Each structure stands twice: as C-alpha cells, then as structure tokens.
Amino acid sequence: MERTTPQDDVLVVTGASSGIGAACARRASDAGYRVVLAARREERLRALVDDLGLDQDRALVRTCDVASWEDQTALVDAALERFGRIDAVVANAGVSAQMGLLESTPQHWQQMVLTNVLGTALTVRATLPHLLEREFGHYVLVSSMAARRPVPARSTARRRRPSAASPTPYAPSWCRSGRSPGSTSPCSSSGRSRPR
Numbered sequence: 001m002e003r004t005t006p007q008d009d010v011l012v013v014t015g016a017s018s019g020i021g022a023a024c025a026r027r028a029s030d031a032g033y034r035v036v037l038a039a040r041r042e043e044r045l046r047a048l049v050d051d052l053g054l055d056q057d058r059a060l061v062r063t064c065d066v067a068s069w070e071d072q073t074a075l076v077d078a079a080l081e082r083f084g085r086i087d088a089v090v091a092n093a094g095v096s097a098q099m100g101l102l103e104s105t106p107q108h109w110q111q112m113v114l115t116n117v118l119g120t121a122l123t124v125r126a127t128l129p130h131l132l133e134r135e136f137g138h139y140v141l142v143s144s145m146a147a148r149r150p151v152p153a154r155s156t157a158r159r160r161r162p163s164a165a166s167p168t169p170y171a172p173s174w175c176r177s178g179r180s181p182g183s184t185s186p187c188s189s190s191g192r193s194r195p196r
C-alpha cells in the first residue's frame, strides 16, 4: 500500500545551520523525515540536532561547502551510507550582499555566484543520479524574489541563482511536482509508485 506520510523519508537540506534551512529541517523532522543537515558550521548543525532531540537514526550532520564538488559528493555518499536513500533535497545554501553594486566587491560577487549558482547546480548534480536510479525524488531550490524582479540599491541580488519557480532545467519530468513546498504529503507527482 502506498504511504501517505513522509515517515522515514530522507530529506537533505543544504544551508541547514541557520535561517530558512534550519527552519526547514525542523519542520521536516517534526513531520517524520529523517534529515541530512549540511553547512560549513558543524557546531551549529550539531546544536540543531540536539535541540530537535534526534539521534543518529534520524539525523546526519555533515560539513559541506556547496561550492566544493568533493564536499557535495561526500555528502551524498554519507547520506546513502547512513540511510540508504535520498527522497528529497532542499538546495537552500546561499549568501547575499545587502548592498548596491558599488558598495559590494568582486569578492562578494564571486562568493555569491560560487555558492548560490554553482553550489545549487552541484547539489542537483551530486544527488540526481541517485534519484534517477530510484525514479523518484523531489527538489526544492530556494531562491529570491530579487532573481525575478530588480530591487533598487540591491543590484548584486540579481546575481542570484535562477528562480526557484523554474527548477525544471535540472529535473526530469518525473521530478516535477505541483505540491507546495510546505506540503507534508509524499513527493511523488507522476503517479509512479514510491520505491521502498
């Protein structure tokens, strides 16, 4: 029988050490997901796991700089070794420069592009072979309204990754879902049976 709750599904969250990523991990854990928490600040990830009261059967902490292909592949390897599968991925890690074009520096822009654009693409590239193999999976790419609309005095925000409203360039048709990101329902959207 098809499951109707995400109990035991495995969710990978990048940028889980604060803000939206940490909140996402908290909601997912409350909803029954096992969580793989990735970011550069390991102590923040461990504090979150402690706060959520999760043991190693429910949570994996992994330091990962999303701009590093080695870190990303090691993250996927560790997730599969611990849990045996990945059901959904939240590519959330990102940085922003809260300033205008002339106040920010080329170093800011480089970090932003490497984290927000390359990092998001590497997260998808590292996880997609596993999702394709299982013919099941779901991506949430966190972006910014600034990627869709110019914001006065925030010129650098336009350097963000493409909008999360259009993630399909990275995802095959069976990865698409009409469900809202807040949904706790199973991620399958194509009518295919969920793999065990």
Ligand SMILES: NC(=O)c1ccc[n+]([C@@H]2O[C@H](COP(=O)([O-])OP(=O)(O)OC[C@H]3O[C@@H](n4cnc5c(N)ncnc54)[C@H](OP(=O)(O)O)[C@@H]3O)[C@@H](O)[C@H]2O)c1
Residues within 6 Å of the ligand: 014, 015, 016, 017, 018, 019, 020, 021, 038, 039, 040, 041, 042, 044, 064, 065, 066, 067, 092, 093, 094, 095, 096, 115, 119, 142, 143, 144, 145
């Ligand atoms: N909050 C907003 O209003 C807003 C608006 C538009 C877009 N966003 C986007 O939403 C996402 C989350 O933002 P937030 O507000 O929650 O910001 P945040 O609290 O600063 O969180 C950013 C997260 O990204 C991680 N991160 C940054 N660089 C990383 C890297 N190279 N490798 C791995 N992890 C990295 C950080 O962890 P470590 O430092 O520990 O690595 C942190 O966990 C970002 O992509 C941001 O651009 C947010």
